Amino acid sequence: MAIKKTELYSSLWASCDELRGGMDASQYKDYVLTLLFMKYVSDKYAKDPHGLIEVPEGADYNAMVALKNDKNIGEEINKIISKLAEANDLKGVIDLADFNDEDKLGKGKDMVDRLTKLVGIFQGLDLASNKADGDDLLGDAYEYLMRHFATDSGKSKGQFYTPAEVSRIVSKVVGITSDTPQDATVYDPACGSGSLLLKASDEAPRGLTIFGQEMDNATSALARMNMILHDNVTAKIWQDNTLANPYWKNDDGSLKGFDFAVANPPFSVKSWSNGININDDEFRRFEYGTPPDKNGDYAFLLHILKSLKSTGKGAVILPHGVLFRGNAEARIRTNLIKQGYIKGIIGLPANLFYGTSIPACIIVLDKAEAATRKEIFMMDASKGFMKDGNKNRLRSQDIHKVVDVFTKQLELDRFSRKVSIKEIESNDYNLNIPRYIDSSEPEDLHDLSAHLQGGIPNRDIDALQHFWQAFPSVRAALFAPDRAGYSKALVDAHAVKSTILNHAEFKAFAQTAIDLFHVWKNQANLRDLKTAADGKHDSPKEIIHRISESLLSAFAESPLLDKYDIYQIIMDYWAELMQDDVYVITQDDWQAGKQLRELLNMKSADGNAKSKETPDLIIGRTKYKAELIPPALIVARFFQAQQSAIDALQSECDASTQSLEAYIEEHAVEDGLLAEAMNDAGKVNKASVAARLKIATDKDEIAALKKVKDLIETEAEHKKTVKDAQDELDTLVFTKYPKLSVEDIKQLIVDDKWLASLQASIIAEIERITQQLANRVKTLEERYCTPMPSFIDEVASLSRKVDVHLKKMGLVW
Incomplete structure (x- = not known):
């Protein structure tokens, strides 16, 4: 059976455990990714004489396996890697990690045991056969490792990786369309491990022609390996300081022009001007102003601008300070706005990046329409994220909303708007987003009159208008007019939720939402899901993209339910379980649903005991794991x-x-x-x-x-x-x-497992919406249920009772 995505990830991460202790994540990533690269190349190209990578005799992963427990294993692994590197012009790329380094890997038997276990972990993976047709399983595994390496590397070492979620936004707002040809060029002057370039290339139907430059030698090597793992063997990555020594140039020595540029350059580099003649830059990058000596943010932006063709488009991640800092940066910003080069600005949440916790923004550049630009599209997307450990992380719904709003130039209250150049000019060309978009939540103000005289302010009830639009009679069931501007509660606070749930209009609303789900299910999506493995026309990513987009569209006009919240439901379920199922089905067909895996008391390839799994069935003394269909579904049907x-x-x-x-x-x-x-x-x-x-x-x-x-x-x-x-x-x-027949399996997996889970989650979302309304109504009722005079009267009554008791006790004063 094919390896599930999550199982592949856990196997790769287990390899990291063998290296922890002797080095930090920024170092052991070189070892793990080198072995991942060697195993992938061996599995994919070793028996292919026409492959893009040549695998010489004795330079594949099997040669490494043969060295297990050999006393010279480290030295010999180095030789194998070096042989492959020499045959493919990969010297200085895949041979940076020294597998014979006693300081990092231990001495004598300690090194032998560690490398033997490490080689054994990868030995059990068949990386060639576990690449679903048209899908990038290994590339995703690489991204998984890079994210964890960045997390473990700490503040100073996480800059080699841009979070994949941010990369997705950048690649989708830069302007690449379904009509973009394969020979269109994309460039990243600070490409790190190359993930941003690859995400941008993926947006074009047949990919793009990739150019990148990276100053750090080890990180540029990661980028080269990343390109090969993603089947972009022809991508061009150069190692050098981009600002001081840009490599990609025309024959006349000027900077090469690109169709697209994407970048997440290091923030606020102090030594950016080293090696540059600022007053006479040969590439004329600073014609709109010279960045300050101790901050290179605008140096990268100006370099990217100069590297774009006259119709080029770019998207750059920079710290928020570039939007409002003064002096030299203010002059540059003013000139860029006047020239019309800035198409849009997207404010991101704080604490997204591994090298820093400060908030950043995406500046979208567009030379094509610069001459006629009269406004800049601004977006404050700083509120949409989830907590992930000690970092913030964008959810699928956050990404989709940002991309939708930007590409369609939608103006949403407290989120986005088109700001005229005249308005920006009136603010001295300051682009700080809060000047133009107030994204703060309205204050929950107490009403003194209601506290004194009772009643619930109509202003607070009217603020729930989006609920009353969905079920207007519910308001009348909960409140009745009182004095001018105020209402009285008709239902006790503890009965508010049951009143809403039992109301006919709410029941109709809930049923409408479920009906939308069933309509979506029956409009080709059920058929598409049940043909997931037939003919292998679609990759898993294409399947989830198509059905998730159709679900988003189905709930676009649903009252109260946010279509992006519904979209997040299916994307969460995909990440949690469904993608594993689809990967297995697309590789092993629906017959995989029949399989039960016997859980044996055995050791894994690295010699360690396998982690215990909870059995799904126990027959006699034999334990079994169901890969696709839990026994409970068989029982229910x-x-x-x-x-x-x-x-x-x-x-x-x-x-x-x-x-x-x-x-x-x-x-x-x-x-x-x-x-x-x-x-x-x-x-x-x-x-x-x-x-x-x-x-x-x-x-x-x-x-x-x-x-x-x-x-x-x-x-x-x-x-x-x-x-x-x-x-x-x-x-x-x-x-x-x-x-089980194939039809049985499809029904069990698609209807009873996938769709039933999604429907249950949508019902839970309906209940969450109900709880929001109930909680707010209950808060208002409890806040104003007892006016202040009643408290005073109650205190006076209690005081009189206390006085009576004191007198009976003989305590009089």
Whole structure:
């Protein structure tokens, strides 16, 4: 069976555990990624004489496997890698990690054992056959590793990786379309590990022609490996300082012009001007102003601008300071705005990046329409994210919303707007986003009049208008007019939620949402899902893209339900479970649904015991794991009668257990009839009762002991009956798996597993919306239910009662 994506990821991450301790993540990533590269190239190209990578005899991964437990394993691995590097012009790319470094890998047997285990982990992966047609399984695995390396590397070493979610936004807003030809060029002057370039290339139907430059030698090597792992062998990556020594130039020495540029340059570099003649730059990059000596943000922006063709487009990630800092940067910013080069600005959440926690923005450049540009599109997307450990992370819905709003130039309240150049000029060309978009939440103000005189302010009720539009009569069921500008509550605070749930309009709203789901399901999506493996026309990524987009469209006009929240439901389910299923199905066909994997007490290829898995079925003493179809789905579809019988038996068993526990609780007390039947642990059980019966003389105690003995035996009989019935059902399920037809499997996986889970999540989203309304109404009712005079009267009444009691006690003053 094909390796699931998550299993591949965990196997790769396990390799990192073998290296921790001797080095930090910024170092051991070189070892792990080099082995990943060697295994992939060996699996994909070793037997292909026409492959883009030549694998010489004795320079593949099998040669490494043959070295396991060899005392010279480190030295010999270096030779194998060097041989492959020489044959493919990859010297200085794949041979940077020294596998014979005693300081990092240990000495003698310690090194031998560590490398043997490391090689063994990759040995068990077939990376060639586990690349679903048209999908980039290994590239995704690389991204997974890079994200974790960046997380572990800390503040100073995380700059080699741009979070994939941010890369996706940059690549989608830069202007690449379905009509962009393959020979269109994309450039990144600070390309790091190359992920941003690859994301941009993926936006074009046949990819783009890739150019990159990276100053750090080890990181540029990562980028070269990354390109090959993503099947972009012809991508051109150069290692050098871009600002001081740009490599990509025309024959006349001027900077090469590119169709697109994307970049996440290092923030606020102080030494940016090293090696540059600022006053007479040969490339004339600083014609709109010279960046300050100690901050290179605008140096990269100006370099990118100069590297674009006259119709070129770019998207650059920079710190927020470039939008409002003064002096030299203000002059540059003013000139760029006047020239019309800035198309848009997207403000991102803070703490997204691994090298810094400061907030950043994406500046979108467009030379094509610069001459006629009269406005800049601004967006404050700083509020949309999720917590992921100690970092923030963009969700799928955040990415989709940002891209939709930007590409369609939609103006949304407190989120985005088109700002005229005249308005920006009136603000002295300051582009700080809060000057133009107030994204703050409205304050929840208390009404003093309501506190004094009672009643709920209509202003607060009117603020819930989006709910009342969906079900207007619910407002009338909850509130009635009171004095001018105020209403009174008709329902107690504790009954608000039930009132909403039971209202006909809410029920209609909930049913409409479910109906939308069923309409979506039946409009080709059910068919598409059930043909996921047929003919292998679509890659898993194409499948999830198509069905998620159609789900988003289906809920576009749904009242109250945010279409992006619904979109997030399917994307979360995809990441959690569905993508693994689809990867297996597209590689092994639907017949994989029949398979049960026996869980053996065995060791993995690296010699370590495999992690324990929870079995889905136990037949006799043999444990099995169901890869695609959980046994519960088989039971629900084919063996409902047997399950109902077991449920009835379990109810009888539970009743006998409750009777036993109640009897023991009543009599196993001090001086109780079962006091002497408790064991050393203070428990009454079969053994302790039997022992006490042998010596008991009191007839009441004997009767109690016999009663509890009967109850214990009755419970045991019930438990055995339940177990026998469950074992019989498990056997029926076990024998059903190989008999499943393809149609059975499709129904179980698509209808009973995937779609049922999505529907349950949508119902949960409806309930969440209901809870929002109920919580707000309850808050308002509790806030204003008792006016201030009532509190004063109550305090006075209580004071009088206290005075009366004090007088009775003789305490008078």
